[in-house]
């Protein structure tokens with residue numbers, strides 16, 4: 001059987017992978033590389049539980065064929081994000097704001113929140129809602145999640161003025 005070979009920058013490190021054509025990025029991450037922080041819920045691109053950041057954009061990895069990502073693609077998963085300052089601030093803020101109930105959506109929420117704060121460090125409530133629009137939570141009603149992102153943003157340094 002033919003095999004796809006790729007070398008990506010995964011969580012800041014060069015990683016070589018081989019997988020069958022058509023394999024989903026989520027399966028490469030979870031099953032081949034053991035990065036089980038990204039979750040699978042709907043498996044249809046609807047809930048955001050499997051969100052990772054690819055070349056600075058949040059994407060749902062459950063419907064993304066891994067072979068579509070060329071050599072050199074930069075991928076950031078929740079495992080890489082939680083090592084970064086903004087990622088740690090987000091995780092702490094989610095806990096403090098009481099935004100974690102069953103927790104299943106939370107890795108994807110934190111990934112999307114991180115992507116949002118990377119582009120907009122002081123987002124409005126509207127911008128947070130838009131940034132997290134692709135992530136579903138069946139437990140919390142979103143109010144505490146929005147509060148968590150606000151709290152994390154309040155602890156990040158103000159963006160530098162040019």
Ligand code: FES
Nearest residue numbers: 041043047048062
């Ligand atoms: S598991 Fe990927 S979007 Fe729901």
Ligand code: FES
Nearest residue numbers: 102105137138139
């Ligand atoms: S905390 Fe349960 S789905 Fe969000």
